[in-house]
Amino acid sequence: MEARTPWQALTRPRFPCGPWPWRALGYLLSGGLLGAVVCGAFLLLGVFSLVLVGLPPLLLSGLALGGIERRRLRLVDLDPAPDPHRPPTAPGPLAWLRLRAGERATWRELAYALLLATVLWPLDLLAVAVAAGLPLALLGAPVQLAADGHETKVVKAYLVTSYPEAFAAALLGALLLVALAYPLAAFAGARAALARALLAPRAAAGEDRIGEVIASRARLVDAFEAERRRIERDLHDGAQQRLVALAMTLGLARLDAPPGPLAEQLAKAHAEAGRVLTELRELIHGIRPQVLADYGLGEALADAADRSAVPVALDVELPRLPEAVESAGYFAGCEALANVARHSGASRARLTARLTAGTLRLDVEDDGRGGADPAGGTGLTGLADRIAVLDGTLTITSPRGGPTLLRVEIPCPVRSASSVSSSPRTASSSGRA
Structure with a gap:
């Protein structure tokens, strides 16, 4: 040699x-x-x-x-x-x-x-x-x-x-x-x-392997986001359009049918098609909401706060970020607000999001009873795993008696100089259905 x-x-x-x-x-x-x-x-x-x-x-x-x-x-x-x-x-x-x-x-x-x-x-x-x-x-x-x-x-x-x-x-x-x-x-x-x-x-052999794992994990995240967008597009442009056409056809058939058992069955089928269409739209929204794709994380978090069952004070000022980071931040905020509504007994919450020194920092704080436990089936373990894929961290401070603070930090570069932000405001469930 x-x-x-x-x-x-x-x-x-x-x-x-x-x-x-x-x-x-x-x-x-x-x-x-x-x-x-x-x-x-x-x-x-x-x-x-x-x-x-x-x-x-x-x-x-x-x-x-x-x-x-x-x-x-x-x-x-x-x-x-x-x-x-x-x-x-x-x-x-x-x-x-x-x-x-x-x-x-x-x-x-x-x-x-x-x-x-x-x-x-x-x-x-x-x-x-x-x-x-x-x-x-x-x-x-x-x-x-x-x-x-x-x-x-x-x-x-x-x-x-x-x-x-x-x-x-x-x-x-x-x-x-x-x-x-x-x-x-x-x-x-x-x-x-x-x-x-x-x-x-x-670099040691172990460091080389770690570097390859990190690179492959980043490729998997990109592939996952691409597959998510494809599924959303197929559901929106394919199955949803067919269900809309089916609902319209059933509605027209119901109007043309004479009164009797057939009309009643058509009415039930029409109502069921409407419920399926609603569930499909909610499923598409859960995969990747259109407001997130069009306007970015700031507006998507504002939309989630408006739909929260607990009034949320919103303080968000964010530019456009990479798609994987925006998706992780959005679902982290949604999961945190859902836990506030279901488990905390809080009367109000506050959501803050900032990009500082190349790191997205998202805080959700409530005045509830505290004692949040990731092992208690509140979805926090899966949320932590999702954030860890992007080298992010999730920390929870939740003493008995409250308050509870959930903090998400994800490193990310700024995708563009234009910022999409929302001013501090209070959003409640009455703002949007």
């Missing part, structure tokens, strides 16, 4: 004849030169940025250096070094800078930049000087003696006055060049491991 790092290459018998000593030398030499430049830049940034504009220039320099170092890491680490930063969910430089400032990867890159500028680059150059500079100086002893003509000092310490001594020094240099290639590569491997740990940590 091909060696991927200097540490793996050290165990190979052909290590001195392979490319890894040169890779290690190039990595450390370029690191020393880059670190010297970064040290000078940090001296300037450390004065001007803190006095004039604060920390952002230092953060940006750490981000830039992190990108360079991840590319330079390929000299001694053949495994890819992926960018650990997340793409911004909102446009604009301020959103990008806010996201980067909140990421751990940004601060790890800044820490690495400070290490490189203060400690690592002198160590890199010292390792290159000892492992390559000393042997090369000894190898050049015959050339130095020929240039001087009489004598020369090798590495400023050893006086050479004859060619046999010069060639002996060159032989010693060749042996040292091979011998010191091993510690040089080991040091380069340690430097690369430190750089990867701070700039591009390898």
Whole structure:
């Protein structure tokens, strides 16, 4: 198997004849030169940025250096070094800078930049000087003696006055060049491991599996919402239209039928068709109400509050959100209001919904008796599972005697800049049937 790092290459018998000593030398030499430049830049940034504009220039320099170092890491680490930063969910430089400032990867890159500028680059150059500079100086002893003509000092310490001594020094240099290639590569491997740990940590196998589970779960949520829309469309455009036609036909037949048993049976069939049509419309509304699809979560929650049996004070201000988030938020609000009406004994409730820092937060509070128990069959367990699919959380605070607060938090990006909101108001069951 091909060696991927200097540490793996050290165990190979052909290590001195392979490319890894040169890779290690190039990595450390370029690191020393880059670190010297970064040290000078940090001296300037450390004065001007803190006095004039604060920390952002230092953060940006750490981000830039992190990108360079991840590319330079390929000299001694053949495994890819992926960018650990997340793409911004909102446009604009301020959103990008806010996201980067909140990421751990940004601060790890800044820490690495400070290490490189203060400690690592002198160590890199010292390792290159000892492992390559000393042997090369000894190898050049015959050339130095020929240039001087009489004598020369090798590495400023050893006086050479004859060619046999010069060639002996060159032989010693060749042996040292091979011998010191091993510690040089080991040091380069340690430097690369430190750089990867701070700039591009390898994901464990379990983390890879978790990432795949999260991605597949997101695909399942999208597929579920698409299937929900298809079922709603088929019921609305297919079965509902046929039932409407059936009800009209039965109604016309009832009018044309003479009084008697046949007319009575037609009247019963007509009434039954009307009840089935009503139940089908309620079923379609429960799958995905039209107001949610047309106007968004804010208006859909207002509609649910108007239909609540308990008066609801509504405070909702939301933009359009992804469909899966809107569906989960809507059904969470509906289930919470239904529990208030059925189980709490409350005289009033309050529903609040906001989008803050990329998270939908929905609170339903009532003045009822409290003691809500998710294990009591109130639908809260299924609601929590539905929200967890979107990486959301559901928390309930319900002491005995009340009040009860149900809070739903779902992370989500904003789908569009236009907001659909409702002002604070009180909705009651008398508002809409």
